[in-house]
Amino acid sequence: MFLTPFTLETGGPPHLSAVWTDSSVVNVSCRSEGWYPRPQLRWLNQNESLTPKSIQYTEDSLGLLSVHSWVLVSPSSEIICTVGLQGEEEKETRLRLSTCSELPQTESTHLSAGMVAVVVLLTIMTIITIIFGIAFYKSREKKIKSQRKIRNTEEEKSKLLSKVMDLTNLLEAKKNYVNIKIPIPEGGHPHLHIKALPNGYIVRDKSFPNGSKVSMITAITGTNSFSTGEHYWEVYLGITTTHPEKVLVARSH
Numbered sequence: 001m002f003l004t005p006f007t008l009e010t011g012g013p014p015h016l017s018a019v020w021t022d023s024s025v026v027n028v029s030c031r032s033e034g035w036y037p038r039p040q041l042r043w044l045n046q047n048e049s050l051t052p053k054s055i056q057y058t059e060d061s062l063g064l065l066s067v068h069s070w071v072l073v074s075p076s077s078e079i080i081c082t083v084g085l086q087g088e089e090e091k092e093t094r095l096r097l098s099t100c101s102e103l104p105q106t107e108s109t110h111l112s113a114g115m116v117a118v119v120v121l122l123t124i125m126t127i128i129t130i131i132f133g134i135a136f137y138k139s140r141e142k143k144i145k146s147q148r149k150i151r152n153t154e155e156e157k158s159k160l161l162s163k164v165m166d167l168t169n170l171l172e173a174k175k176n177y178v179n180i181k182i183p184i185p186e187g188g189h190p191h192l193h194i195k196a197l198p199n200g201y202i203v204r205d206k207s208f209p210n211g212s213k214v215s216m217i218t219a220i221t222g223t224n225s226f227s228t229g230e231h232y233w234e235v236y237l238g239i240t241t242t243h244p245e246k247v248l249v250a251r252s253h
Contacts, residue, residue, distance in 0.1 A: 030081035
């Protein structure tokens with residue numbers, strides 16, 4: 001088809017699309033194709049005129065014109081885009097943003113929402129992990145303390161029982177008490193200090209003829225002798241690191 005400069009062509013109705021931006025406003029676009037000559041495009045918001053951000057015209061291979069324009073409006077707007085030739089009836093399309101439940105969103109909005117969801121999910125998982133970790137640690141510590149308390153109680157019972165048994169054996173042994181008598185030579189012992197007491201003796205070293213070696217030279221025997229039976233006597237040893245004291249039971253020949 002060949003168009004002369006005086007031929008009028010009426011294009012199709014405007015097509016509207018809306019995209020949410022980061023600043024909580026909506027970018028609304030209006031596009032219409034197949035016009036000749038250049039059509040007029042107007043924006044209305046509830047019958048109030050709007051100033052578009054831009055109006056662009058393109059021409060196809062047949063010489064027909066397309067018009068494209070966009071405006072920024074609030075989310076609660078009712079937008080009208082009209083396109084028409086001068087002196088001819090205009091074609092319009094309406095868009096009520098407040099009733100649009102599914103508006104295209106920009107990539108950055110999708111990305112932000114996704115990132116927020118991931119952060120919230122990770123935070124919740126971290127909190128749950130920490131709570132379970134603290135609960136497990138407290139349960140484990142409580143179990144260890146309980147086991148330690150039981151073990152300590154058993155050890156204390158065992159020690160107490162041992163002391164009771166030792167005390168019982170000691171009381172039984174004291175029934176066979178014998179006062180060991182130690183002879184004191186005239187002029188005293190050459191290597192020992194011997195002092196008689198009402199209930200026993202005090203024996204201390206006087207000298208060590210063999211130096212640091214312990215020998216029987218500094219030993220002394222009691223006069224008591226036993227062939228059978230059970231006998232009990234008490235000996236208190238002094239504390240020394242160089243010449244340890246010993247108590248021996250000897251057999252006569």
